[in-house]
Amino acid sequence: MLYRKFGNTGEELSILGYGCMRLPVLEGDDAKINEEEAIRQIRYGIDKGINYIDTAYPYHGGNSEALVGKALADGYREKVKLATKLPSWSVRSREDMDKYLNRQLDRLNTDCIDFYLLHALNEQRWENYKKHGVFDFIKKAKEDGRIKYIGFSFHDELPLFKEIVDAYDWDCCLIQYNFMDENFQAGTEGLKYAAAKGMGVLIMEPLRGGYLAKDVPDEIMDIWNQADEKRSPAQWAMSFLWNRPEVGIVLSGMNDISQIDENVEAAGKVQPESLTEKDAGLIEQVKEIYKSRMAVNCTNCQYCMPCPVGVSIPGCFGFLNTGAMFEDMKYAKGQYKTFILKDNRASNCIECGVCEEKCPQNIEIRNMLKEVVKEFGD
Ligand code: SF4
Ligand code: SF4
Structure with missing residues (x-):
């Protein structure tokens, strides 16, 4: 497992993070986590060197945090940095922020959340947070030790991303990013912008909802197979991310031991800027094939915005x-x-x-x- 210094925090974190939103479940019911198996898998990942565990209030019908609390018993809590997220859509007052944080500390069975993120910021939620005094909340929660680092996850357009980055001395942010989404939401520009400010950057959706790894068309497999170093489609997608020096951690929601092994193997190899020119060329070719299937040739340049009636x-x-x-x-x-x-x-x-x-x-x-x-x- 490779580790990187995470922004200005100084923490050395594994480049692969364990996302606890796709844990194994029973009877196909997302809210019924297969506890024994999920705990076994999370601990297996930690034993392989993963030291960043990510969850959130609503994952698995609200049951993920308590499961993570159990998985981190027996000495595992001390081996990792723990992250969870404040459910932004439920915050209607300053008191709500404390209420949810305290509930999450209980669920996670811990005194301190290492990385606390405001979940899924968009314009509306950002305005709501500011109205209800989120900066006061962050200051007090850091001072009394309930959280160590603060950040946010993001789902909106680039200009808002920059505005939020500039509005506070954040420790980290979590963005959707993969080789097909270089110009989507925060995108490459947002990634570089946040990293240049000393923020640790976490990546979600490295496989675009799994699509870059499952049912990959033959014409794309033919391109991947031209590489000198063989990688699975999932490993290609992860390697593209780790190749960027601005990327701190890539989160993967894992629910299978073989998947953990596949990711851990790739996370032991890819240093920043280590892909060859030939590798980069193959990624470009794959992108072009996916793009040729697009319905509309929009580059997300934003020149058409803002629309007078608010259409995104x-x-x-x-x-x-x-x-x-x-x-x-x-x-x-x-x-x-x-x-x-x-x-x-x-x-x-x-x-x-x-x-x-x-x-x-x-x-x-x-x-x-x-x-x-x-x-x-x-
Ligand atoms: S101006 Fe055209 S290409 Fe650019 S974001 Fe708008 S629709 Fe897409
Ligand atoms: S209302 Fe429709 S046509 Fe007018 S700017 Fe907005 S998206 Fe374009």
Whole structure:
């Protein structure tokens, strides 16, 4: 296992983090964790050198934190840094922040959460936090030792990401990033921006919901197989991330010993800037094939924004493209409904046409937004 210094915290953390949102379950019920097996797997990962464990209040129907608390008994708590997240959508007052944090300390059976993140920030949640005094909360929770480091996870557009990064002396942030999402949400620019400020950067969705590793088309496998050093598709996706010096930790939600072994093996090899030019070329070729399957040629450049009625144009197209590229509109629809707020959805478009004048790709934005509504509804 390789370790990196995590931003300005000075902590040496494993480049692979254990995400506890896809633990093994019973009867296909996400809320019923197979406790014995999940504890065995988490401890197996720690024994292999993973020292960052990530959970959150809502994972597994609210049962993940308590399970992690159990997994970290018997001396395992001391071997890792523990991270969880404040459920931003439930915060309606300053007191709520303390209420949830205290409940999480109980569930996790610990006195201190090493890395505490404001969960899934978007514009609305960020404004809500500021209104309710989040900075006072952070200061007091750090002073009284309930949390050690503070950060946030993010699901919105790049300008807001930069605004949040600049608004406080954060220790870390968690962004969605993979070789297909260099221009999505925070993207490469956001990654570099946060790292340059001394923040430790964590990555989620390294496999884009698993799609970069499962049912990989033959034409893509043919490209991967041209490499001098053989890697599985999952290892390619992880290697792309670890190759970037700005990346601190890549989180992977693991639920199988062979998956842990596969990730740990890759995490023992990839130093920053260690991929060859040939490797980088193969990744580019794979990207091009996935991109050729996109429904709309949007580069997320943001020139069309802001829309006068609030439509998140590149956000809507991003999910339409996910559905088209991986031939799974059902999954893309779920993501769209989760991450695009009602006020920002394609159905709000009044067809004024202002955006089309600004789009360098000459996309027929109005027509394509109708496609989005057709696929995903209101
Ligand atoms: S055409 Fe629709 S998406 Fe474009 S600016 Fe007007 S309302 Fe917004
Ligand atoms: S201007 Fe065009 S390419 Fe750029 S984000 Fe908007 S729709 Fe996409």
